[in-house]
Amino acid sequence: MSALLEVSGLGKQFGGFVALDGIDLDVMPGERLGLIGPNGSGKSTLVNCICGTLQNETGHVRFAGDVLDGEPAHRRTQRGLARSFQLPRPFASLSLAENLRIPILYTVNARAGGGLAGAAIDARCRDLLGQVGLAEKADRLPRDLTQIEMRKLELARAMAAQPKLLIADEAMAGLSHTEVDEIIALLIRLNEQGVTVIMIEHIMRAVMEFSQRLAVLVAGRKIADGEPKDVVREPEVVRAYLGE
Amino acid sequence: MRTLPFALSLILVAAGVFAFGRWLGNSYAFFAGYVVVQYIVLGTAWNILGGYTGYVNFGITAFFAIGAYSTVVLHKLAPVLPLPVMIVVGGVLAGIVGLGTGYLTLRLRGVFFSIATLALAVVVQTLITNWDFVGGARGAYVLRPRTAPLIGGEYMQYLCLIMLGLGVIVLVTARSIQRSALGYGFAAIRDDEGAAEASGVPTLRLKLIATTLSGAFMGMAGAPLPYYVTYLDPASGFSLNYAVNAIAMPLIGGTGSWLGPVVGAVLVGGLQEYLRVTISSAVNVLVAGVLMVLFVIVAPQGIVGLFQRKR
Numbered sequence: 001m002s003a004l005l006e007v008s009g010l011g012k013q014f015g016g017f018v019a020l021d022g023i024d025l026d027v028m029p030g031e032r033l034g035l036i037g038p039n040g041s042g043k044s045t046l047v048n049c050i051c052g053t054l055q056n057e058t059g060h061v062r063f064a065g066d067v068l069d070g071e072p073a074h075r076r077t078q079r080g081l082a083r084s085f086q087l088p089r090p091f092a093s094l095s096l097a098e099n100l101r102i103p104i105l106y107t108v109n110a111r112a113g114g115g116l117a118g119a120a121i122d123a124r125c126r127d128l129l130g131q132v133g134l135a136e137k138a139d140r141l142p143r144d145l146t147q148i149e150m151r152k153l154e155l156a157r158a159m160a161a162q163p164k165l166l167i168a169d170e171a172m173a174g175l176s177h178t179e180v181d182e183i184i185a186l187l188i189r190l191n192e193q194g195v196t197v198i199m200i201e202h203i204m205r206a207v208m209e210f211s212q213r214l215a216v217l218v219a220g221r222k223i224a225d226g227e228p229k230d231v232v233r234e235p236e237v238v239r240a241y242l243g244e
Numbered sequence: 245m246r247t248l249p250f251a252l253s254l255i256l257v258a259a260g261v262f263a264f265g266r267w268l269g270n271s272y273a274f275f276a277g278y279v280v281v282q283y284i285v286l287g288t289a290w291n292i293l294g295g296y297t298g299y300v301n302f303g304i305t306a307f308f309a310i311g312a313y314s315t316v317v318l319h320k321l322a323p324v325l326p327l328p329v330m331i332v333v334g335g336v337l338a339g340i341v342g343l344g345t346g347y348l349t350l351r352l353r354g355v356f357f358s359i360a361t362l363a364l365a366v367v368v369q370t371l372i373t374n375w376d377f378v379g380g381a382r383g384a385y386v387l388r389p390r391t392a393p394l395i396g397g398e399y400m401q402y403l404c405l406i407m408l409g410l411g412v413i414v415l416v417t418a419r420s421i422q423r424s425a426l427g428y429g430f431a432a433i434r435d436d437e438g439a440a441e442a443s444g445v446p447t448l449r450l451k452l453i454a455t456t457l458s459g460a461f462m463g464m465a466g467a468p469l470p471y472y473v474t475y476l477d478p479a480s481g482f483s484l485n486y487a488v489n490a491i492a493m494p495l496i497g498g499t500g501s502w503l504g505p506v507v508g509a510v511l512v513g514g515l516q517e518y519l520r521v522t523i524s525s526a527v528n529v530l531v532a533g534v535l536m537v538l539f540v541i542v543a544p545q546g547i548v549g550l551f552q553r554k555r
Contacts, residue, residue, distance in 0.1 A: 051442065077444040085442070091435035093500070094428075102432045105425040107444035161444060 002065065004029045004196050005050070005081075005165055009059030012042075012049055019045045021220045022059065027165070027198060032191050034211030034228065035200045038240060041217040043200050044086060047169050051083045052076045064164065078107045082163035086170045088150040090142035096153060097125040097138040103161040125160070132156045132186060148179045155186065165196045172203055180206050208232075216240070251416045258408040265404065266397075272521075274404040278472060280513035281407045282465055286486065287493035287505030288414045289461030294491070295499030296427060297454040298434030299353075303345070303361030304490045306368040307338040307459045309481040311466030314338075316378045316476060319386050326393070327406055327468060334467030335460040341368075342459020346452040353437070369482045383477025386470035403468050414461050418502040421457075430454060462490075485529055489513070492536040498546025507547050 003026040010023040020042045027033050037043050048054040050061055052073035061068045063081055082103075091099050104121050116124060129135050132152040137144065145153060151171050158166055168187060172180045184206055191197050201207045207214065207228070214228040218240040224231045231237060245253075265273045286308065294300050311334030318330045341364075349360045373381050392402030421427045429450045432440035441447050470476045489512065497508025512535060516528035543550055 053438065053442070072446070072448070073441040074444045074446045077442055083442055085439065089436045089439040091432050091439065093435055094431055098428065098431075102428050102440070102445060103443040105428055106446070109425070110444060157439075157443060 003027060003062075004031075004064060005198075006062040007046075007050065007059070008062075010046070010049060010056050010061065011058035012045055012054060012056050018220050020049065020056070023217075023220075023222050025215060025222065025225070027196060029164070029196055030191070030194060031196055032188075032210055032212045033196075033198045034207040034214045035198055035217065036202070036204075036207055036214065037217035040219075042220040043217055044169060045220075046217065047083060047167050047198075047200065051081060051167065074106070077103070077161055077163075078110050080162070080164035081167075082107075082158040082161040082165070083167040084151075084154040084158045084169055084171055086173070088142075088154040090145075090150065090153055090157075092142055095139050095141060096129055096134060096145075097122065099142065099153060100125040100128050100157055100160040103157055107161040128156045128160050131159070131189075133182075148175055148182070151175065151183065152186070155183070159190065159195075163195060165198065166190065167198045167200070169200045170202065171199075172201060172206055184210050204232075247416065247420050250419060251412065254412045254415060258412050262401075262405055262408055266401070271398055271400055274398070274400045275472075276514075276517040278400070278404045278407050279517060280509055281404070281411045282469075283489055283493055283509040283513045284411050284506050285407065285414050285465040286462060286490040287497070287509050288418045288502065289458050289465060290490045291494040291499055291502075291505045292418060292421065292430075292461070293454045293458035295494050295504065296421065296430040296434065297451065298430075299451070299454070300355075300358045300491075301361045301455075301458065302358050302487060302491075303364040303368075304462060304487040305482040305484075306361075306365040307342060307462035308466035308469075308486050308490075309368060309372060309478075310338045310341055311335065311463030312469040312476060312481050313372055313378050314463070315467045315470045316384050316386060319470065320377070320384075327402075327471065331406070331410065331464050331467040335464035338463020338466075339456045339460030341463075343452060343456045345459065346455030350448065350451070365482065365487070369478055372481070373478045379477065381478060383475055383480075384470070385475050388471045388474055399471070403472055406468055410464055414464075415502060415506065417457070417461075418505075422502055426450070426453070485532075488529060488532050488536075489516075492532040494546070496535050496539045496546055498548030500545065501548050501552075504546050504548045511547070 005027040007023055007025040010020055012020040023046060035043055045054065049056040052071055055070060063079055068076055101121055104116060104124060109116060126135060126138050129138050132155060134149060134152055142153060155171060172183050180203060187197055187199065187210060199210055211228050214231040215222055216224040216231060216237050223236045224234050265277055290301060290304060314334040314337050315330045318325055318333060345364055349357050352360050372378060378384055388399045392399045395402060395405065429445045432443060432445050433447050433450060437447055473480060493508030493512050494505040496512055497506065498504030512532055516531050519527050519531060539546060
């Protein structure tokens, strides 16, 4: 089976600062990958380069066999590569249901043969909100939501694009123990429906529980990749997190 | 309501307004009515970019005057052309300039976009002022025909009717956009451009559609102006009043919906016309300014926002 996402030799600089240096990363269809690394190690830059928010300077990103280099973010989302943002970025003037309507209108309906019309779109929005437990607030504005509800909306909006690959960028930062469990359950349910998931997270408990495979970034390089249990014991990983 | 019944009822309203004007038999009514409807068109055009998409355009007079001066040029070259054709030409030219502005300001957001559009107004005004063919700084006379084609009576009535027709077209367009995928895309851009792009919205293309449409409608609003004023010089064509009103009216009425600019234009435009004849012709700018400040503080969602259900 060939990889769904292939990142090869990916590099990105900001002026003289090397944010990413020759990253290689393959993600298989249906996989649950955890991506960890200390602050400033380049995790979000990697996500941004994969999703097209930033353009990589060297190397390639391939998705489902196609080279994505230079393609704008919205085209990648239409291909089935969705992300959630680290800090929730809802459409503040639109109701929750309308927030989900946007990706449906512009991704699902933009794909061949995927046209949903008026009432069907609304039903789908409400169904998605139900899946994340926000059904009752469908007509409210994002400003009425709590922190965890905001994260759920962020994930629901990414799910609304019916992605093949979902990148959850620190979807759990700042949440309580039980709230973290809720999000993990949500992501695992999504994965069981056939969506490949990359989870970027600082909460080790969540990462260990969720990931089938773990990759570690430190200072713009990938220093480990493999079984989560083995990876966290590797001396280089321990050194990066705990020092000498 | 679907688009077709909405368009038909809007046409009925416009016809009613026109019939009422004829029944009054007062030519001033047509002069005042023309100005109010012109501001409905201009405010709605501004709102497509400023209200729906969130890009505040200060260069209104550039687009408005391009429409007006294209009519001056056509009047000199081919005075036999009917006015609707001139309006289409003015709209196309202003639309092209809108598209160009969109391309040149792609990387500019927020206040930086606004400053660039302000510069555009200055550039266009300088070009027109130095273009001898359209009268340069001296201005140009565009004498309107004595009688109106098709409907008979004063030419002013014809101008008013044309502007009403334009108002119907612009409002139907604005309302259709608001309820379509395009409108949701615009709203997404207004709220968060990065998140919109991540949700699959082709932000670049949509912004260009918005700048083009908005510019084109502003140009169309300006195209009949030379026949209205009969003497057009850069100082009046690029008057700050147009820019202030085109922004103030949607803000006062409410920028989120097609109805906002209409409410704002009828209210502010009507009040201005009333004060112009009762108190002073200079007080009208004060009205727009004071009301705008008041509404930004007291009701930032505008009048329409006050009546919309609280969510």
